Amino acid sequence: MDKSAIKYAFNKTLPVLFGYLFLGSACGLLLYKAGYNFIWVFFISVFVYAGSGQMLLASLLTAQAPFATVAVLTLLLNSRHMFYGLSFIERFKKAGKMYPYMIFSLTDETYSMLCSTTLSKTVDDGKIIKAIALLDHCYWIAGCVAGALLGQILSFDFAGVDFAMTALFVVIFVEQWKSFKSHIPVYAGVICSLLSILIFGADNFILPSLILTVGTLTALRSFIERDDPKREVVKACQ
Amino acid sequence: MSITTYSIIAIAVAALCTFATRLVPFVLFGGKKEVPQIVNYLGKVLPSSIIAILIIYCVRSVDFTSGYHGCAEISAILLTAVLHLWKGNTLISIGGGTVFYMFLIQYIFV
Structure with a gap:
């Protein structure tokens, strides 16, 4: 790996370093509380590698949820990632053999880093994107393992630390609320899930509410696009 | 199935x-195929709905009709949102909201 690319990427990814050490620690702590020590946490953060996904996994593991539930909820939570890749179909080809790894490691933070990294004149873009993806992954693993170790060492009452997952969703919620004019998608999600809870109960409401929401949003398309004509998902990341 | 086997399979899933x-x-x-309009549209609007659904998922087992009526959850969610609107710093918002929630359930709404 190229030294100048690593250096360039390290400077770029400093905000992710702090973010991941913090969020990773919270995640590692949650997994530790769920009964998984730092060795488990290491492998989970290497192979799952998803912030909100791992927090959700901690609560699913605690509840010993059925595998189908694990699959549906993980797919649902990460479904936003399906749209990240659209911006990088061409650019990732520069990563050569690491192409599959680039897809695997496309988290929210790596996505925004790659979006904000314009082509450098001195260092090869393929090397830079590989270095960014790898560094981010390392930060994440370090944060998660540190959190699990902290949980093991500190004799502190961590009851309620699982609220970190809710807080993370609230933060994402606020950011989406601010960036879009039309709030119909939010209302649709809330109303459809409350309806689904009434009909299907609190344990099985996710899938029906998603289906209802997709139906509602498809039906209201012209209405929503009139409010938010500029809403763009594929940013200029090429 | 042992808990270890269960965990390994769940993590793999x-x-x-x-x-x-x-x-x-x-x-x-x-393969350079055009992205269908409807996919593009859902990609734009669905994430906000999904996050709203997930917040509801997080509080699904809170009893809003008896006990403390979800006071700890509601106030910690509001604090997180206000902190984020005010400072716009993810660490402050998540850290502040979580510590506040831990304080509430350990000392106030025991």
Whole structure:
């Protein structure tokens, strides 16, 4: 790996370093509380590698949820990632053999880093994107393992630390609320899930509410696009 | 099934599903095919609905009709949102909201 690319990427990814050490620690702590020590946490953060996904996994593991539930909820939570890749179909080809790894490691933070990294004149873009993806992954693993170790060492009452997952969703919620004019998608999600809870109960409401929401949003398309004509998902990341 | 076997399979399922979501656009549109309008549209609007659904998922087992009526959850969610609107710093918002929640359930709404 190229030294100048690593250096360039390290400077770029400093905000992710702090973010991941913090969020990773919270995640590692949650997994530790769920009964998984730092060795488990290491492998989970290497192979799952998803912030909100791992927090959700901690609560699913605690509840010993059925595998189908694990699959549906993980797919649902990460479904936003399906749209990240659209911006990088061409650019990732520069990563050569690491192409599959680039897809695997496309988290929210790596996505925004790659979006904000314009082509450098001195260092090869393929090397830079590989270095960014790898560094981010390392930060994440370090944060998660540190959190699990902290949980093991500190004799502190961590009851309620699982609220970190809710807080993370609230933060994402606020950011989406601010960036879009039309709030119909939010209302649709809330109303459809409350309806689904009434009909299907609190344990099985996710899938029906998603289906209802997709139906509602498809039906209201012209209405929503009139409010938010500029809403763009594929940013200029090429 | 032992808890270890269960955990390994559950983790593998989560890992595969996470990778699958990231892989979808490369498989579907890697060959330079046009992204259908409806996919593009849902990609824009669905994330906000999904996050709203997930917040409800997080508080699904809170009893709003008796006990403390979800006071700890509601106030910690509000604090997180206000902190984020005010400072716009993810660490402050999540850290502040979580510490406040831990304080509430350990000392106030015991």
